[in-house]
Amino acid sequence: MREWADFTIDTAQDGTQVIALTGPLVVSSVGAIDGRLRALGSQVDRVDLSGVSEIDTVGAWLAWRLAYETQATITGASKKALRLIAAVEDKNPEAVVEPEEEQSAPEEVLGGVGGYVISYIYGVRDLMGFLGALMIATGRLILHPRQMRWTSLFRQMELVGVGAIPIIGLMSFLIGIVIAQQGAVQLKQFGAEIYTVNLTGRLSLRELGILMTAIMFAGRSGSSFAAQIGTMKLTEEVDAMRTIGVAPIEALVMPRILAAVIIMPLLGFYASLMAIIGGAFVSMFSLDIPFFTFLTRIREVVPMHDLWVGLFKGPVFGLIVALAGCYQGMRVHGNSEEVGLKTTIAVVQAIFAVIVLDAFFAVFFTEVGWG
Structure with missing residues (x-):
């Protein structure tokens, strides 16, 4: 009534x-x-x-x-x-x-804490549900590979991989220049300028190459994942998929996650090479080290396990970024303002998780003797 x-x-x-x-x-x-x-x-x-x-x-x-x-x-x-x-x-x-009469400070604090706790509980529940659905979809695709949408996978690999090459290449080249130039300035005080090659090579292959690539990937591709899926939820395309018997996790989420996992180590390796080239470029002018001599020296002073460390981090970082983007995209509801909000949250969460994991990997690989 x-x-x-x-x-x-x-x-x-x-x-x-x-x-x-x-x-x-x-x-x-x-x-x-x-x-x-x-x-x-x-x-x-x-x-x-x-x-x-x-x-x-x-x-x-x-x-x-x-x-x-x-x-x-x-x-x-x-x-x-x-x-x-x-x-x-x-x-x-x-x-x-x-x-109206304002609440006292203790009431506001308790109310705010309670709201955060409830939101956290609901968030954990939704995340567990999302990960569970993702694991079920993964198992189903392993048992029935023909159900994989290969066209969508290759399309996402093109978008997140090929499309990112120019910006990641330029960024990595400039980072290599900064590392070599600043390293040379500091090492010159001790007459150890030659070790600029070691500094640039190891930092690029082991840390900054893959880390900066993951951050750029989160801002470029992770945000697009959240925005695309979120917009599809607002326009009820996701509901339409469920109505006709298509699982949104398999059609929208899995291709994006697989594309990120496959492309990230390749982009990280490419970024490391561009950073080394940037270091070699600036060393010609600041250290009088010939370009190809710098590159040859890299092969001598950088241990092979630094390359494997960077390649190992790539799929993990790609998985984290894709999960954050797809998860937040699937949580969009209500109005178009939610798309921008969830996109921002996806980027922040992905970058935070990547940096925390990178710190963990740094300690872990040092402990196992790959420091």
Whole structure:
């Protein structure tokens, strides 16, 4: 049964006339009281909104108009009501709005902590559900490889791999220049400029090449995963897939994750090479080391396990970035603002996880003797 808006008029202890609005002040329920409110004239001193269960822009305008026409004060308004009333006020409103009583500091802290805890619990539940569905889809594709959408996989590899080559190459080249130039300046104080080759080679192959690639990959491809899947959820394309018997995890998520896992080590290796080339380029001018001599020296001073360390990190970083983007994309609901919000969250989560994992790998490989 539909609930309608209503009001009562009482006299307060101080002799003021108070009109108390009750029920939902929304466009579908205020029509019954609009005419009665217009007929009140100036016999109201305060408009009490504490009994309003729901309010929209139309209800806020009605409450503000009543207060404005009767020179009354609005009291008992919720934060939502205050925002809506402020939005509908004229440039020079004469009605004065008194905000509701604010919560004490301990109540706000406890309420905020409780909200974060509940959000965290729901987030863990959703993540477990997503990972479970992903594991089921992976097992199904292993048992039935023909169900894999190879066209979609190769298309994603082209988008996240081939399309990223120019920007990653340029970025890595410049990073190599910075490493070699700054390293040479510091090592020159000890007469050890020749070790700039060691510094540039090991940092590029082991750490910065794959790490900076993963960060760029998160900003470029991880965000696109979240935005694409999120937009498809808003336009109900994901629901349409389920309706016709197509699993969204297999059709949308798996190709993107596999593409990221395959492409990331290749992009990381390419980025490392470009960083070394950048270091060799700047060394010709700052250290008087010939270009090809620098490259030949790299082969002599950089151990092979540095290359394997970088290649090992690649698939792991690619998996993390793709999971963050696809997971946040699948969580989009409500309105288009969610797409931007979830895209931002996906990029932040991916970069944070990549940096934490890189620190873990640095300690781990040092402990196993690959330091």
